Amino acid sequence: MKFKNINKLNEGAYITRYDITYETKAGGEKVYEMISRDKNIKDQGGLLKEGADAVVLIIHDESGEKILLNREYRMAAGRWVYNFPAGLIEPGESPQESAERELWEETGLKLLHIDDWMFESYSAVGFSNEKNVCVVGTAAGTFAESTDPTEEIKAGWYTKEAVGSLLKDQHFAARTQAYCYLWSRQ
Template sequence: MRLLRMKNIHEGAYLKHYELTYLNKSGKEKVFELVSRNRLASPRDIGRKASGVTIIAFQKERMLLLREFRMSINKSIYNLCAGMLQEGESVEDCARRELYEETGLTVARFLDILPPSYSAVGFSDTSTYMVILEAEGTFSDHTSANEEITAGLYTREELKAMLRTEEFSSRSQTAAYFFAHFR
C-alpha cells in the first residue's frame, strides 16, 4: 500500500474531509475518504496529533456514564465523558474542563493517563488520551445548547443489567463491562 496524494475536500469547524489516493497491494489506484479533527497540511500529519480526551471516571464504587444524544445516530446512547483539547491546553486541564462542563463534577485525583488511542480507524485519524480519574461533587448542567447530556453514576450490578438492555458507544460499553465484571 502506498499513498500517492491527499486532497482537502471540505473544512468544517470541527471536522475536515480528505481524499487519499493510494495504490493497493495489486497496484491499482484507489480513493479512501478520511475525516479528521485536525487540519492536515500533508500526509505526514495523518494520525500525528491527538484531538482530545476520553474520561473514565469513578465516584465511590460507581462509574460515571453519560446518557447523550448523538446526532450521527439520531438517538441517545450511553457514552463516556469526552471532549476536544483547546489550543495550548494540557490533557489534565482538558479533562477537568470537560468533566465539569458535562457533569458539574470535579477531579478528586487522576489515576492514570494513557497515550492517545484511535477511536474510528475505519474512516478517521481521530485519537484521544484516555484519562482515568476519581471524581467528586454533585451533578449540575453546564452544557451548551447544542448538547443533550444526562450524567449518572452506576454500580457494578446496575451496569451488568444495562449492558444487556441499553445502547452504548463501543468505548463506554468496554469500560462498563470491565468495571461491572472485574474488581
C-alpha cells in the same frame, strides 16, 4: 499500501473531509474517504500528527464502586447513547486542564485525582485520524446540567450491576461499552 496523495474535499467548522489515494500491494489504486480535525493535511506526514485531539474520562466515585456515565443525545445516531464524558482539547490547553474542564462542563463534578493516563488511541480509526487520551480518575460533587446549551446530557453514577443491565439493551459508544463490559464483570 503505498501512499500516493491526499485531496481536501470539504472543510466544516469542526471536521474536514479528505480522499486519500493509495496504491495497493497488487498494484491497483484505492481511494479512501476520511475526516480529520486537522484542516490542513497535505501529505502522509499530516496523517501522522502528534498529540491528542480530545480527552476521554473514565471516572469512578470515591468508593471505587461506581462508574460515571453520560447518557447523551447524539445527533449523528439520532438517539440517546451512553458514553464517558469527553471533549476536545482547546488550543493552549493541557490534557489535564481539558479533563478538568470537560468533566465540570458536562457533569458539574470536580476531578479529585488522576490515577492513570492511557496512551493515545483513535476515536474511529476506520474513517478518522482523530486521537484521544484516556484519563482514569476519581471525581466527586453534585451533578449539574451541561454548561453547553446545545448538549443534552444526563450524567450519573452506576454500579457494576446497573451497568451490566444497561449493556443488555441500551446503546453505547464502542469504547465505553467495551470498558464497561469488562469493569462490570470484575
